[in-house]
Amino acid sequence: MIAGGYHAKTPGRCNELTFSVYIANMILISLMKSHITYPLMYTINMIIIVMIFRAAPVDNKNRVLDEFELSKAKKSSRITGVIIVGFCAVSLVLFGLSNTISISTMMGALTASVSLFIGSLARGGEKYEEAEISK
Numbered sequence: 001m002i003a004g005g006y007h008a009k010t011p012g013r014c015n016e017l018t019f020s021v022y023i024a025n026m027i028l029i030s031l032m033k034s035h036i037t038y039p040l041m042y043t044i045n046m047i048i049i050v051m052i053f054r055a056a057p058v059d060n061k062n063r064v065l066d067e068f069e070l071s072k073a074k075k076s077s078r079i080t081g082v083i084i085v086g087f088c089a090v091s092l093v094l095f096g097l098s099n100t101i102s103i104s105t106m107m108g109a110l111t112a113s114v115s116l117f118i119g120s121l122a123r124g125g126e127k128y129e130e131a132e133i134s135k
Contacts, residue, residue, distance in 0.1 A: 037097070
C-alpha cells in the first residue's frame with residue numbers, strides 16, 4: 001500500500017493474480033518449513049531490502065504521486081521494509097527456523113517487493129506520468 005507495485009489491467013486479472021500468489025505462497029511456506037536454512041532466510045531478507053530500496057515507490061494511473069508524495073512514500077516504504085525485515089530477523093533468532101509467522105511474514109514481504117520490482121520494470125523505472133509521456 002505504501003510503495004505501490006504491479007497492477008493488473010482489469011479487476012478479473014487482479015483477482016486471478018491475487019489468488020495465484022496466495023496459493024503459491026501457501027505452498028512455498030509449507031515447503032520452506034522443513035527446508036529453510038539461516039543463510040536462505042537472511043538472503044531472502046536482503047533481497048527484500050534491496051528491491052524496496054531500488055524500486056519503491058511505484059505509482060500508477062490510479063495513484064500518480066507528485067514529488068512530495070514520492071519522497072514521502074520512498075521514506076515510508078524504506079522504513080516499513082526495514083521494520084518488517086527486522087521483525088523477521090528477530091523472530092528467526094528468538095524462535096528458530098520453524099516459526100511459521102516469521103516465514104509467512106517474510107514471504108508476504110518478498111511477494112510485495114517482487115511486485116514493486118515488476119511494476120518498476122513495466123514502467124521502465126519512471127514515474128507513471130513520465131512513462132505515459134515516453135510512449
